[in-house]
Amino acid sequence: xxxxxxxxxxxxxxxxxxxxxxxxxxxxxxxxxxxxxxxxxxxxxxxxxxxxxxxxxxxxxxxxxxxxxxxxxxxxxxxxxxxxxxxxxxxxxxxxxxxxxxxxxxxxxxxxxxxxxxxxxxxxxxxxxxxxxxxxxxxxxxxxxxxxxxxxxxxxxxxxxxxxxxxxxxxxxxxxxxxxxxxxxxxxxxxxxxxxxxxxxxxxxxxxxxxxxxxxxxxxxxxx
Amino acid sequence: xxxxxxxxxxxxxxxxxxxxxxxxxxxxxxxxxxxxxxxxxxxxxxxxxxxxxxxxxxxxxxxxxxxxxxxxxxxxxxxxxxxxxxxxxxxxxxxxxxxxxxxxxxxxxxxxxxxxxxxxxxxxxxxxxxxxxxxxxxxxxxxxxxxxxxxxxxxxxxxxxxxxxxxxxxxxxxxxxxxxxxxxxxxxxxxxxxxxxxxxxxxxxxxxxxxxxxxxxxxxxxxxxxxxxxxxxxxxxxxxxxxxxxxxxxxxxxxxxxxxxxxxxxxxxxxxxxxxxxxxxxxxxxxxxxxxxxxxxxxxxxxxxxxxxxxxxxxxxxxxxxxxxxxxxxxxxxxxxxxxxxxxxxxxxxxxxxxxxxxxxxxxxxxxxxxxxxxxxxxxxxxxxxxxxxxxxxxxxxxxxxxxxxxxxxxxxxxxxxxxxxxxxxxxxxxxxxxxxxxxxxxxxxxxxxxxxxxxxxxxxxxxxxxxxxxxxxxxxxxxxxxxxxxxxxxxxxxxxxxxxxxxxxxxxxxxxxxxxxxxxxxxxxxxxxxxxxxxxxxxxxxxxxxxxxxxxxxxxxxxxxxxxxxxxxxxxxxxxxxxxxxxxxxxxxxxxxxxxxxxxxxxxxxxxxxxxxxxxxxxxxxxxxxxxxxxxxxxxxxxxxxxxxxxxxxxxxxxxxxxxxxxxxxxxxxxxxxxxxxxxxxxxxxxxxxxxxxxxxxxxxxxxxxxxxxxxxxxxxxxxxxxxxxxxxxxxxxxx
Numbered sequence: 013x014x015x016x017x018x019x020x021x022x023x024x025x026x027x028x029x030x031x032x033x034x035x036x037x038x039x040x041x042x043x044x045x046x047x048x049x050x051x052x053x054x055x056x057x058x059x060x061x062x063x064x065x066x067x068x069x070x071x072x073x074x075x076x077x078x079x080x081x082x083x084x085x086x087x088x089x090x091x092x093x094x095x096x097x098x099x100x101x102x103x104x105x106x107x108x109x110x111x112x113x114x115x116x117x118x119x120x121x122x123x124x125x126x127x128x129x130x131x132x133x134x135x136x137x138x139x140x141x142x143x144x145x146x147x148x149x150x151x152x153x154x155x156x157x158x159x160x161x162x163x164x165x166x167x168x169x170x171x172x173x174x175x176x177x178x179x180x181x182x183x184x185x186x187x188x189x190x191x192x193x194x195x196x197x198x199x200x201x202x203x204x205x206x207x208x209x210x211x212x213x214x215x216x217x218x219x220x221x222x223x224x225x226x227x228x229x230x231x232x233x234x235x236x
Numbered sequence: 237x238x239x240x241x242x243x244x245x246x247x248x249x250x251x252x253x254x255x256x257x258x259x260x261x262x263x264x265x266x267x268x269x270x271x272x273x274x275x276x277x278x279x280x281x282x283x284x285x286x287x288x289x290x291x292x293x294x295x296x297x298x299x300x301x302x303x304x305x306x307x308x309x310x311x312x313x314x315x316x317x318x319x320x321x322x323x324x325x326x327x328x329x330x331x332x333x334x335x336x337x338x339x340x341x342x343x344x345x346x347x348x349x350x351x352x353x354x355x356x357x358x359x360x361x362x363x364x365x366x367x368x369x370x371x372x373x374x375x376x377x378x379x380x381x382x383x384x385x386x387x388x389x390x391x392x393x394x395x396x397x398x399x400x401x402x403x404x405x406x407x408x409x410x411x412x413x414x415x416x417x418x419x420x421x422x423x424x425x426x427x428x429x430x431x432x433x434x435x436x437x438x439x440x441x442x443x444x445x446x447x448x449x450x451x452x453x454x455x456x457x458x459x460x461x462x463x464x465x466x467x468x469x470x471x472x473x474x475x476x477x478x479x480x481x482x483x484x485x486x487x488x489x490x491x492x493x494x495x496x497x498x499x500x501x502x503x504x505x506x507x508x509x510x511x512x513x514x515x516x517x518x519x520x521x522x523x524x525x526x527x528x529x530x531x532x533x534x535x536x537x538x539x540x541x542x543x544x545x546x547x548x549x550x551x552x553x554x555x556x557x558x559x560x561x562x563x564x565x566x567x568x569x570x571x572x573x574x575x576x577x578x579x580x581x582x583x584x585x586x587x588x589x590x591x592x593x594x595x596x597x598x599x600x601x602x603x604x605x606x607x608x609x610x611x612x613x614x615x616x617x618x619x620x621x622x623x624x625x626x627x628x629x630x631x632x633x634x635x636x637x638x639x640x641x642x643x644x645x646x647x648x649x650x651x652x653x654x655x656x657x658x659x660x661x662x663x664x665x666x667x668x669x670x671x672x673x674x675x676x677x678x679x680x681x682x683x684x685x686x687x688x689x690x691x692x693x694x695x696x697x698x699x700x701x702x703x704x705x706x707x708x709x710x711x712x713x714x715x716x717x718x719x720x721x722x723x724x725x726x727x728x729x730x731x732x733x734x735x736x737x738x739x740x741x742x743x744x745x746x747x748x749x750x751x752x753x754x755x756x757x758x759x760x761x762x763x764x765x766x767x768x769x770x771x772x773x774x775x776x777x778x779x780x781x782x783x784x785x786x787x788x789x790x791x792x793x794x795x796x797x798x799x800x801x802x803x804x805x806x807x808x809x810x811x812x813x814x815x816x817x818x819x820x821x822x823x824x825x826x827x828x829x830x831x832x833x834x835x836x837x838x839x840x841x842x843x844x845x846x847x848x849x850x851x852x853x854x855x856x857x858x859x860x861x862x863x864x865x866x867x868x869x870x871x872x873x874x875x876x877x878x879x880x881x882x883x884x885x886x887x888x889x890x891x892x893x894x895x896x897x898x899x900x901x902x903x904x905x906x907x908x909x910x911x912x913x914x915x916x917x918x919x920x921x922x923x924x925x926x927x928x929x930x931x932x933x934x935x936x937x938x939x940x941x942x943x944x945x946x947x948x949x950x951x952x953x954x955x956x957x958x959x960x961x962x963x964x965x966x967x968x969x970x971x972x973x
Contacts, residue, residue: 211661213664
């Protein structure tokens with residue numbers, strides 16, 4: 013299998029996602045520039061974190077209107093593999109309506125970088141299969157616009173379909189509704205999360221718990 | 237145009253005289269402008285150069301020493317580390333957010349100019365009275381500016397320091413240090429190469445911002461701040477990020493000869509500096525420069541300090557390839573000139589020659605201007621403050637209460653409020669980030685090695701004695717690296733001083749340089765890059781001499797790195813190093829006596845170096861479970877920090893009643909934790925090496941510090957330690973300003 017790490021102008025976490033996949037998980041990984049229009053040869057497409065186009069409009073807004081997002085939409089629809097959006101990548105996915113809701117300014121009104129406590133809210137998705145239900149873990153966050161919001165109907169649907177796979181616990185660092193840190197779509201082939209699993213890919217970095225998310229996906233790709 | 241006086245550009249009458257004499261004609265206004273930038277203190281180092289020559293510049297690992305955009309040291313594994321510190325004090329005093337942001341952008345491009353990928357930033361900040369609105373405005377602006385730029389470009393801000401002193405009230409200091417990694421074979425320098433080579437300007441389009449920024453950095457900050465705001469450059473981190481990626485990609489093209497970022501002085505300074513290193517001339521055509529603002533005059537184009545721009549010298553034939561890479565990343569790039577044999581800096585606008593200057597006069601002529609002896613300088617009227625307006629009296633009467641109070645001192649208190657606004661974990665190298673440990677530990681992926689970096693200054697020490705303070709600061713920086721098991725490799729220094737036209741400043745400057753030199757020689761490491769910032773002075777106040785030392789070291793084996801917090805109950809905790817320290821210059825003295833005091837005697841540099849090497853060896857042998865450098869707040873604060881960072885307590889059965897032992901400060905002292913199994917071995921080793929080793933207490937599973945029977949919970953200590961910075965912004969204190 014091959015994984016793609018998408019590089020937009022202003023992407024900053026592309027190297028980290030690449031290292032986590034290639035060194036941490038051992039997957040054949042390539043960088044893909046944002047002008048690419050065909051992603052069909054990849055089993056996993058990662059939209060990494062960063063400040064695409066400086067995030068001078070809303071975070072992720074301009075990147076969500078680049079041609080590669082048409083390719084991502086096509087990829088998701090045809091179920092060629094999995095899409096993971098981390099931090100700015102999650103913002104791009106909500107801005108392009110591939111995932112519901114929106115990511116708004118943290119309630120602290122400041123950029124926050126620190127490891128935070130999290131809980132696996134659904135261990136039955138392809139992204140979380142290596143975790144126990146309700147398992148607690150810690151991952152770094154690094155964002156100013158991470159407060160997840162959605163209208164009541166969307167929230168109800170997210171809960172009903174168990175699309176919320178990751179929640180902040182015990183502390184909600186950014187004011188996200190229902191402590192939401194990560195969600196998936198109904199088909200469970202797109203995952204968006206604000207914390208950075210790719211930053212915890214080696215014990216020297218504080219932990220290697222992050223690679224369990226990617227390993228879950230790889231196992232699903234390889235063994236169905 | 238009315239006849240204009242070049243003195244209004246900051247040139248001094250004797251300088252104007254030398255220029256007129258050597259030119260043999262009256263320079264035009266564009267030429268005066270170019271001279272004023274090149275001859276400014278900021279660009280020419282005219283005052284500091286004779287002193288800076290005293291610093292040791294060479295050493296076994298030095299690949300590139302001072303005089304380039306950054307110093308470079310060989311790491312011995314095919315990689316080299318490039319690093320440099322730079323000040324952005326004056327812009328930050330006027331416009332803290334953009335001043336600090338562009339400071340970060342500028343130092344990053346210095347590292348990029350070496351062909352290195354920037355991997356980390358550190359910032360050393362000084363502010364005035366924290367209980368004033370002005371300081372809160374500056375602090376929050378500077379911190380958001382640093383975060384805005386560093387976070388957006390994906391270079392982690394991994395360390396630094398924030399300190400407060402009354403004389404920084406009008407003149408805060410913002411010193412930014414960047415570290416980069418480069419393969420030895422990919423190393424670049426800021427040269428033009430042979431005549432016939434082409435010059436490419438790449439990056440952001442040129443606008444009207446920052447014109448005369450370097451001139452502005454070379455005068456005292458007096459007068460309405462608003463009038464100087466147009467001199468402050470505006471940074472755009474998005475362009476900065478594109479410039480990093482495009483430049484590193486372009487450098488893969490064979491035929492790129494050299495590159496340099498456009499910083500202070502813009503096109504008026506960078507191309508001539510490159511040409512000097514190759515012994516060539518330069519001819520530019522300003523009509524080819526991509527502009528952000530239409531219809532800029534040649535004067536404005538050549539003096540603009542628009543950010544996020546680089547100049548590349550390339551062999552003819554590869555220019556289209558280079559331009560294509562920049563355009564792929566959405567940046568402007570244009571051939572704007574060529575390298576010529578004639579040793580002149582010739583600037584055209586289309587066919588019209590707008591400036592034609594002899595290179596040697598432009599770059600070195602300022603050294604011919606006669607300088608009066610120090611004795612002839614004025615003594616100045618601005619003064620320094622030697623008493624603490626916020627002295628705490630009476631001092632708390634028990635060890636427990638004293639510690640709880642000391643942990644709230646702004647200089648000691650947790651800087652979490654600051655560093656959590658910085659992305660410090662991007663690039664996944666930060667084994668030890670800010671707020672933990674003594675330096676930043678940056679993993680060299682693919683190896684077991686790490687680069688360890690720190691920034692240190694101490695205005696109290698250099699106020700007590702500029703020479704002795706500077707010695708101690710260098711040793712202190714080395715001690716921080718050694719706490720993580722890293723061998724110091726090299727120094728970059730940022731020298732922040734008051735007005736050098738006044739005798740006291742120049743005397744302080746000379747003494748500090750001597751101190752830096754002597755300590756660097758004792759450690760056997762070079763000063764490979766640096767920056768001087770003068771004129772940090774207002775009408776009434778001058779900053780204390782503030783050398784800030786950035787130091788980089790190499791840790792060979794991450795698996796042997798001691799922890800920063802107590803590791804294991806039952807382990808024995810010792811003081812490694814001299815039990816003698818000074819209350820003079822300490823936080824204790826300043827906080828409770830309200831004075832600076834004196835040093836008892838000069839530190840013995842050679843002894844500190846010996847003790848430091850012995851600790852490195854003990855760490856290498858795997859004996860040291862945790863280690864922490866003793867610095868501000870002395871041993872008492874150091875043990876509290878080691879407890880707070882983890883979850884174990886410490887029991888100290890009997891406290892020596894001498895405050896100098898627990899609260900004194902001096903480099904060459906660490907708290908170390910040793911397993912009882914190794915204790916005899918280590919005690920013997922220390923004896924053999926002549927290292928004073930003093931048992932303090934035993935690590936406890938119980939999360940309390942026990943000081944001669946008085947116990948404090950770690951939660952109470954944490955609460956005290958974390959309270960101060962958030963408190964600044966709760967409006968508890970409404971003093972004026």
